[in-house]
Amino acid sequence: MSDDLIELLTTSTTSTTSTTSTTSPTDEGERLAALRAALVDRATKEASVDVTYRVVDSPVGALLLAATDAGVVRVAFDVEDHDRVLESLGTRIGSRILRGGNRLDPLARELDDYFAARRRAFDVPVDLRLARGFRLSVLSHLTQIPYGATESYAQVASASGSPSAVRAVGSACATNPLPIVVPCHRVVRSDGSLGGYLGGLTAKEHLLGLERGQR
Amino acid sequence: MKRPFEQAVTEHGAVVLRVCRAAIGPDEADDAWSETFLSALRAWPDLPDDANVRAWLVTIAHRKAVDVARTGARQAVPVAEVPDALAPRGDQPEEVLPDGDLWAALAALPDKQRLCVAYHHVAGLPHPEVARIVGGTAAAARRAAADGIARLRSTYAPEERVSLHV
Structure with missing residues (x-):
């Protein structure tokens, strides 16, 4: 017998060959996404996260938006290399960094309005700790x-x-x-x-x- | 660790979820996953930069899995004897996993075999690392993983899976 059994154990997301299975391969992905969303919510609530972030599309390219519990701490253009920006936030602020949560929803909305020429200034709280x-x-x-x-x-x-x-x-x-x-x-x-x-x-x-x- | 924790979630989140399922079953796995990653997040800054992140996460998951299984309403631990037929969990459609009967066969393994299979074959940890987590020697961990796989081969509804064995 080959190693198909071990393969099934390690790649269960794609091994839906069983006729009794009613689950699609994406279910594990969806479940994981839900678990990750719950994690960032809990971590934010109990303040065990240093930075949360999300990436939004804009007319000037993908923007990384990052916030601490004090406010928006970083906005980064695609050309700045988002991975490197996150690494740098890990070093300068703290490495307990998670994607998601709702901290950045207000800024994302204000940016949408700004790019649609419906808004002229931003009034989200900002955290300027990266500038001295x-x-x-x-x-x-x-x-x-x-x-x-x-x-x-x-x-x-x-x-x-x-x-x-x-x-x-x-x-x-x-x-x-x-x-x-x-x-x-x-x-x-x-x-x-x-x-x-x-x-x-x-x-x-x-x-x-x-x-x-x-x- | 100075790398963003999100990288650990992205790189190891799916594997740890599968390890939790293999170790304690699908019903309690989500809780164990959540507790594991919340604990890991809190401890992340103190983890040395050269640490083996996956082994560290599986070690936490092992402790959480033990906790969750202990406090869980229904313990997802193996039965003493392997049942003749391992029916899929059709009574809980939303809990049916890809290849639900494989997970049922796993749940029917003796504790140590199931954990060694989960940590070696599912998590991909070497036997000495597995031994450090479950206790005992590396040789014993290797034997338990091998015995577990052998037992799975005999209990895991082979006649329905002819197409897989060609």
Whole structure:
């Protein structure tokens, strides 16, 4: 006799050759999905999870949304490599990271509205623990730039209290843990050209166009 | 462990569920799975980065399975004698698993054989690792797994599965 029995034990999801079986191969998958959903709910309730996350589609590509119990802690573009972003959250915040839960539902809805031009600002709680010092001052100022407006890196440097720190403003924007929500896309060069963007220039163009009513 | 715990759920969640089913039966397996992963999540940051995650999860699952089986309303432990016919659980349609009669045959194995089959063949752990979890020597674990498989071959409704044995 061959090892078919052992094969059945190890690959039971696909071994539905039994005529008595009434279960489809997807049932184990569905059951597992339900168990995983219950796990993230319980873990969130008893606060034994550091970060929960979900991935949403958007006109600027798939966005990773991550939150702690204090608020949204990270928004990441596809080009940032979501796996690497999660690894980094594991190191910097804590590795008890689970996908799912409902913590990020409000942000997902607000993003939908934002991309449909029905919303101009985000009012979900944010957790800015990934930004420190001058970068944090820059991010605080960015939330003051109105929807549809732009400022130059130099203007942001002055407004953040260090007029000479133009390059530091650039790196604060490049390391913004909450792009879109904290609108670093509204910072452009003094000559009006786009400058850089952590989500790529196409994404920056899209966001600025959207806010000018061009999308 | 600094890797996101979600990776452990993705990589090992399905196997641990199957191990729980093999170890204590489908009725209690979901509870054992939930308790296992909740415990594992709490302890995750303290797990060394080079740990064997699957072996660690199965070790927790073993303890949870013992707990769940002990407190469960109906203990999903083997009967002393192998029944002549192992009927599928048609009375509980939603509990019928893929190949429900295979799981019934597993449930009818003696404790140690069933656990060694679950941890070696279903979880894929080497015999010394299995021995560390169930107690005894690696040789004994190997023998129990082999005996368990041999017994399954004789009890697991062979005449209905001719097509599988060609």
